Amino acid sequence: TTPPGRPATRRRFLLLAAGAATLTAAGSLAAWAGLSDDGEEGDGSDAAASTPVYTIGLHADLTGDQKAVGRAQEKGLRLAVEQFNARKEKRFTLAVKTADDAGNPDRAVTAAKRLVADRSVVAVVGPTTDATAQAALATYDGALLPVLAVSPGASVLQVLGARSLLHARPLDTILPFYLSAYLRDTAKSRTVGIVDDRAADAYAQEISSTLSGILRDERRPAVPKVVSALRTDFGPTLDALLDGGADSVVFAGYHERAALLARELKDRDFPGARTAAQGVLDDRFLSAAGDAAEGWVIVAPAMDAATAPEAKVFAAAHRKRFGAAPEPYAAEAYDVARMTVRTLSGLPAGRRTRKELTTALRSATYKGITKNFAFDKEKGTLVIDGTGVYLWKVSGGRFTYQGAAPFQVAT
Numbered sequence: 001t002t003p004p005g006r007p008a009t010r011r012r013f014l015l016l017a018a019g020a021a022t023l024t025a026a027g028s029l030a031a032w033a034g035l036s037d038d039g040e041e042g043d044g045s046d047a048a049a050s051t052p053v054y055t056i057g058l059h060a061d062l063t064g065d066q067k068a069v070g071r072a073q074e075k076g077l078r079l080a081v082e083q084f085n086a087r088k089e090k091r092f093t094l095a096v097k098t099a100d101d102a103g104n105p106d107r108a109v110t111a112a113k114r115l116v117a118d119r120s121v122v123a124v125v126g127p128t129t130d131a132t133a134q135a136a137l138a139t140y141d142g143a144l145l146p147v148l149a150v151s152p153g154a155s156v157l158q159v160l161g162a163r164s165l166l167h168a169r170p171l172d173t174i175l176p177f178y179l180s181a182y183l184r185d186t187a188k189s190r191t192v193g194i195v196d197d198r199a200a201d202a203y204a205q206e207i208s209s210t211l212s213g214i215l216r217d218e219r220r221p222a223v224p225k226v227v228s229a230l231r232t233d234f235g236p237t238l239d240a241l242l243d244g245g246a247d248s249v250v251f252a253g254y255h256e257r258a259a260l261l262a263r264e265l266k267d268r269d270f271p272g273a274r275t276a277a278q279g280v281l282d283d284r285f286l287s288a289a290g291d292a293a294e295g296w297v298i299v300a301p302a303m304d305a306a307t308a309p310e311a312k313v314f315a316a317a318h319r320k321r322f323g324a325a326p327e328p329y330a331a332e333a334y335d336v337a338r339m340t341v342r343t344l345s346g347l348p349a350g351r352r353t354r355k356e357l358t359t360a361l362r363s364a365t366y367k368g369i370t371k372n373f374a375f376d377k378e379k380g381t382l383v384i385d386g387t388g389v390y391l392w393k394v395s396g397g398r399f400t401y402q403g404a405a406p407f408q409v410a411t
Contacts, residue, residue: 054344054352055095056081056337057115059126059136059147064103068283069151069329070128074098075322076333077125083317084341091349094341097121103128105135112139122357123148123340125333130154130203137162146358148336151329153278153301155206158379164358165380168336168373169301170389172203175277176211178299178389181406183248184220187273187297191221193246195237195261197253199229200279207252207277221245232257234264248273255280258296259288266292273297281328281392281399291397298392303370304401305331311369335368342366 058077060070081094097118099111108127115121116139123146127133133152140147141162149157149165153172157165183189192215196208208224215222223244225237238261241249249265249272251258258280265274278300286293305311305318306325314334318326343360344352362380366373371388375381382388391402 051090052092052349052352053095053120054092054122055097055118055120056340057118057121057124057126058096058098059108059111059115059124059128059132060098060100061103061128061132062098062100064101066103066128066151068327070100070126072327072330073125073128073150073333075318075326076330076335077337079314079317079321080334080337080341082321091345092352095120101127101132101136103132105131108132108135109139112136116140116143116145121145122344122352122354123361125150125336125340127152130157133157134160137165140164144355144358146340146354146361148340148361150332150336151301154202156202158381162380164354166336166358166361166375167381169332169371170382170384172206172277173210174384175299175301175389176207176214178405178407179207179211179250179275179277180214180218180220182297182299182391183250183273183275185406187248187275189248189273191223191245191247193241193244193249194222194224195234195241195249195251195253196224196226197229197251197257198227199257200253203254203279204252207250211250211252232260234261237261238264238268238270242268246272248275251276251280253279255282255285256288258285259293262289262292262296275299278302283399286394286397286399293394294397296394297402298394298399299389299405300328300392301332301389302328303331303390304328304392304399305369307401308369308403314369332370335366335370335373339364339366339368339373 058074060073061067062070078096081096084094099114101108101111115124125148127136128151130152133149137160141164144164146164148168150168153169155171155173183192194208194211197204212222212224223241223246225240227237251261258276275297281298281300305315311331314331315326343364344357347356347360362375362377372385374383386407389405391405392399393402
């Protein structure tokens, strides 16, 4: 595994603002255009025969472990496309083409090759996971096909140096800054216990080591504890945290084993804050932990568009079309799709190519529903300005949205 890189300038880096004017995220609603058997969406427009058609690919896990995330992103993308196609005056028509990798890295390469081979595909939203993104990036990069990653957060994706990647969310190494701010300013924690679950490999290491570094730099006490992937009894881990004086716990790992720790904490009547990053924002954590999940707080780069006031119009359109509230990552996919379409529309007809669109997207700024978008032109990383990360709290047996996560510790 590639060791995580701690953000070089920490607070200074995090306070970079996205410069230049931003594009608005407003848009009209539209009727649904049917999905054909090959995964391509109909254009829904009588003008289709006389206007060029550009396709936005969706590379996602639609049938595997993370299918809930993949399907949410598909709905967000399709809604953005259908709204654009409903416009009476437009210079081109859009289509959607899906490629399901089921969360399998080998299938991810095949999915990427399929989208690359379709010359009408000018951009791709996805993939869903770190592993599938890492497997597919070389294929997309060889074709210089822009890839807008909404849910993957591993810093190794940046190490690969992909020219076509736009990392449209804060990296996992950024989330500990929000965790630190929440624990100190909201939870009033004095000593933070950090559980690095080796079962979660690089993801856990990125969260835990970055958080440890932040606390060390701020001269705040921490009790870090690494847990073997083979261990299922978290009792000794909790003993070590309590012996070290921890009054809060951060779990760096995924939902399955977070449930084990949650039950141990409940059995001990642990009174302090229990927190994690997006790897625990999964309904399966609620099912496995039961009432032990109550009170857990999750920091994640996903908005609850069903309840967030700024997503009201989007949520209404989503409910009207799909008959259900938007799930996490639907609004994020909607945002990047609209940013892509706006950027494509700004290019002259002769320059609407993959290469030109990649360059234009890395130079674009866009004010979305979920965050402000601006990218490092050389690396494709999102410029961090404090938007796009949210708090969720388990209350009454479900994840309840708490709004934007604190970005800085109040002084």
